[in-house]
Amino acid sequence: xxxxxxxxxxxxxxxxxxxxxxxxxxxxxxxxxxxxxxxxxxxxxxxxxxxxxxxxxxxxxxxxxxxxxxxxxxxxxxxxxxxxxxxxxxxxxxxxxxxxxxxxxxxxxxxxxxxxxxxxxxxxxxxxxxxxxxxxxxxxxxxxxxxxxxxxxxxxxxxxxxxxxxxxxxxxxxxxxxxxxxxxxxxxxxxxxxxxxxxxxxxxxxxxxxxxxxxxxxxxxxxxxxxxxxxxxxxxxxxxxxxxxxxxxxxxxxxxxxxxxxxxxxxxxxxxxxxxxxxxxxxxxxxxxxxxxxxxxxxxxxxxxxxxxxxxxxxxxxxxxxxxxxxxxxxxxxxxxxxxxxxxxxxxxxxxxxxxxxxxxxxxxxx
Numbered sequence: 001x002x003x004x005x006x007x008x009x010x011x012x013x014x015x016x017x018x019x020x021x022x023x024x025x026x027x028x029x030x031x032x033x034x035x036x037x038x039x040x041x042x043x044x045x046x047x048x049x050x051x052x053x054x055x056x057x058x059x060x061x062x063x064x065x066x067x068x069x070x071x072x073x074x075x076x077x078x079x080x081x082x083x084x085x086x087x088x089x090x091x092x093x094x095x096x097x098x099x100x101x102x103x104x105x106x107x108x109x110x111x112x113x114x115x116x117x118x119x120x121x122x123x124x125x126x127x128x129x130x131x132x133x134x135x136x137x138x139x140x141x142x143x144x145x146x147x148x149x150x151x152x153x154x155x156x157x158x159x160x161x162x163x164x165x166x167x168x169x170x171x172x173x174x175x176x177x178x179x180x181x182x183x184x185x186x187x188x189x190x191x192x193x194x195x196x197x198x199x200x201x202x203x204x205x206x207x208x209x210x211x212x213x214x215x216x217x218x219x220x221x222x223x224x225x226x227x228x229x230x231x232x233x234x235x236x237x238x239x240x241x242x243x244x245x246x247x248x249x250x251x252x253x254x255x256x257x258x259x260x261x262x263x264x265x266x267x268x269x270x271x272x273x274x275x276x277x278x279x280x281x282x283x284x285x286x287x288x289x290x291x292x293x294x295x296x297x298x299x300x301x302x303x304x305x306x307x308x309x310x311x312x313x314x315x316x317x318x319x320x321x322x323x324x325x326x327x328x329x330x331x332x333x334x335x336x337x338x339x340x341x342x343x344x345x346x347x348x349x350x351x352x353x354x355x356x357x358x359x360x361x362x363x364x365x366x367x
Contacts, residue, residue: 016114141174191333259298
């Protein structure tokens with residue numbers, strides 16, 4: 001067993017964690033390190049680091065002798081992550097940090113992080129898919145913009161005002177499409193880095209829903225397609241109005257485009273116990289979430305049960321292709337950045353039902 005270390009249970013750390021003391025002896029070898037390396041913690045604890053974790057680089061050189069954490073340059077603070085090999089050829093990703101009590105002083109601890117290469121491959125596949133998706137989504141509008149602008153520049157006098165207007169309106173719409181895609185990419189980068197900014201102010205969620213529905217009706221959707229139901233009294237809600245607009249716009253667009261029949265939007269006070277999210281520390285207890293719930297339901301075939309766990313992942317598009325498949329991933333990130341939750345289920349009418357809760361509270365500047 002690895003035991004506690006500086007008030008932290010190393011087994012709560014999702015990556016492999018190995019710590020050696022000032023004498024180079026392993027004092028921490030957590031459960032993840034044992035799983036990733038195939039080396040039991042009992043066999044590693046108390047042994048010299050280079051014996052407990054015998055690593056070689058891809059050229060067959062022994063990594064601990066090569067890097068010499070205890071006897072190397074006093075200015076060195078660690079080693080960046082790199083691919084290394086364990087006996088038997090098992091490949092792992094390893095980085096190290098050298099802890100000193102004072103600058104240029106002796107190394108008191110070597111903290112080693114170990115990851116399986118599967119995590120990097122998943123990340124690389126995700127990045128490759130993101131690049132491919134972005135390239136595909138950009139190609140169409142940019143081709144249109146380039147084609148129409150080149151045509152207008154070369155043959156301006158040949159077109160009447162009506163034809164010019166149609167071309168320019170198309171260019172304008174495609175430019176908006178590119179702008180939306182760039183905004184989605186920025187949101188994803190901030191969500192992934194945990195830096196999505198939420199600027200809270202008092203908002204009226206019912207008024208925001210009505211505004212979005214009125215926009216859909218103005219765009220040609222039949223008003224009887226929408227059913228807004230409000231349960232009073234609603235708690236005072238402090239949230240980022242622009243971000244909430246993103247959530248509402250995405251959920252309503254999905255319901256109108258992919259669903260059938262009536263789109264029902266229910267707004268009501270909510271108080272329920274929610275389990276810790278996947279991004280929260282291990283062992284985080286359930287909490288009571290009190291605030292406002294918004295439920296968007298449609299009718300029709302809905303989303304297959306087996307697909308529901310993937311709805312909020314990147315690039316999920318369901319059975320109907322179109323779009324980047326990033327919208328619901330961003331929606332989930334926005335809701336969670338507010339401290340809320342979102343889930344999907346089957347609607348009473350057979351379609352999809354999305355329900356998100358934004359917590360009641362006070363603005364950040366009053367905390």
